[in-house]
Amino acid sequence: MTPNVRRPLVSGNWKMNHDHIEALHTVRDLGLRLKPADVENVTVSVHPPFTDLRTVQTLVEGESLPISLGAQHCSDLDSGALTGEVSPVMLARLATSYVIVGHSERRQVFSMTDECVGSTLRAVVRNKMTPICCVGETAEERERGKTEAVIERQLTAAMDGLSSEEIATVVVAYEPIWAIGSGDPASTVDAEDAASFIRSVLVQQSDVSAGERVRVLYGGSVNAENAGEFAAEEDIDGVLVGGASLDAKTFADIVRAVGACYRS
Numbered sequence: 001m002t003p004n005v006r007r008p009l010v011s012g013n014w015k016m017n018h019d020h021i022e023a024l025h026t027v028r029d030l031g032l033r034l035k036p037a038d039v040e041n042v043t044v045s046v047h048p049p050f051t052d053l054r055t056v057q058t059l060v061e062g063e064s065l066p067i068s069l070g071a072q073h074c075s076d077l078d079s080g081a082l083t084g085e086v087s088p089v090m091l092a093r094l095a096t097s098y099v100i101v102g103h104s105e106r107r108q109v110f111s112m113t114d115e116c117v118g119s120t121l122r123a124v125v126r127n128k129m130t131p132i133c134c135v136g137e138t139a140e141e142r143e144r145g146k147t148e149a150v151i152e153r154q155l156t157a158a159m160d161g162l163s164s165e166e167i168a169t170v171v172v173a174y175e176p177i178w179a180i181g182s183g184d185p186a187s188t189v190d191a192e193d194a195a196s197f198i199r200s201v202l203v204q205q206s207d208v209s210a211g212e213r214v215r216v217l218y219g220g221s222v223n224a225e226n227a228g229e230f231a232a233e234e235d236i237d238g239v240l241v242g243g244a245s246l247d248a249k250t251f252a253d254i255v256r257a258v259g260a261c262y263r264s
């Protein structure tokens with residue numbers, strides 16, 4: 001049984017799926033399925049595409065659903081001539097609580113650099129939202145034994161310029177790239193090793209108390225069957241879920257599986 005020192009987080013990253021009508025149905029369904037006991041020990045966030053955010057915000061606030069609003073990305077600047085970008089100020093105005101920063105798809109498909117991950121993370125913190133900073137290695141880096149070096153490099157750039165107090169509030173998601181969308185998750189042992197390594201790097205970058213307060217999630221082919229196994233690990237404080245978060249029933253089952261690890 002994992003001690004409940006850090007409140008676990010279950011985050012659903014919808015990626016480029018569900019338009020605002022589908023978002024309405026999915027979040028309403030999720031809200032009906034999540035009973036007070038399910039969210040007593042667990043925070044739940046959904047991360048729809050930008051065009052859905054206002055719809056989901058209105059629903060969540062109007063019906064007092066136990067769901068936090070999340071975004072998948074934002075600009076590192078508050079305003080300016082940046083065609084196609086969305087400002088963290090705009091997200092904060094929509095009562096967005098969590099923003100995924102540096103997802104591997106942003107890094108690989110949109111050439112987001114480690115430095116840009118750092119400046120985006122600072123922009124999210126500056127706007128009083130919580131970043132979920134994604135780190136993780138490719139299959140090739142893993143084969144070459146580079147997992148820890150990659151994680152350390154990504155974390156160092158990501159946390160640059162943050163105080164220990166600010167680092168303590170960040171969420172880090174360990175998402176090995178080969179496990180994302182592949183149906184082939186990391187083993188719980190490997191995921192726990194990476195999570196504990198992440199915590200040790202954060203302790204060096206801040207201090208023991210801040211490092212101990214950071215929530216570390218596992219992501220990559222999480223489903224209702226394996227979510228509880230990851231969450232039961234000592235340094236893993238929840239999961240970042242892609243494909244399996246699109247269906248309200250499956251996502252609610254994942255929330256319950258994680259919550260079960262924290263009930264005494």
Ligand code: PGA
Pocket residue numbers: 013175179180181182183219220221222240241242243244
């Ligand atoms: P997946 O995606 O759960 O579909 O593997 C996870 C993620 O990309 O965050």
